Every structure is written in C-alpha cells, then in structure tokens.
Amino acid sequence: MPFKVNKDRRHRIPRQRHRVTNWPTYEAGLRARGSLTVWFTEDAIEGWRAAPRTTRGGQPSYSGLAIATALTLRALFHLALRQTEGL
DSSP, X not given: OHHHHTGGGSOOOOOOSSOOOOXXXXXXXXXXXXXXXXXXXXHHHHTTSOOOXXXXXXXXXXXXXXXXXXXXXXXXXXXXXXXXXXX
8 A cells, every 4th residue: 555655756767768778888988978188287297197006916006196086077077976986
C-alpha cells in the first residue's frame, strides 16, 4: 500500500527508447557535446607538474598550480569534482 499512495508524485527515469549499438560513435558524440579551449602560458606549463615522488606507489601528487586551476574551473562551470577531474 505505501508504494501506491505516492505513485503519481514519484519521479521515474524513463526507459531508453533506442538501444546503443555503436558505442565508440556514441562516446565520441558525448565527448564532442561541449568544447572548451584553454590557453596556458609557458610559465604555467612549467609549473604544472609536481615534484617527483621519492617513494614507490601511492596517490599521484599534483602541483599547487594544477589544484588551483582545477578548483577555479570547478567553481566557474559549477562542476562536481569528478567532472572537473575528467575535464
């Protein structure tokens, strides 16, 4: 009974109308939906990489400039962190 009471107010995601058969083309279309061009100065490119790790394994380290740039783009475009990483 409780599931039927709010049935008209429940949000449902509609089923996909077409089955994707050509995944490479579909994914290329998703990537091409938005285009963003960013110009970096030579100084920014040099400061992009962090100092190399001295120990084995672990998480990659990023420079302060790379982190600040990612957070700026995140705030500018209202993106989630994962979307910003993919950007």
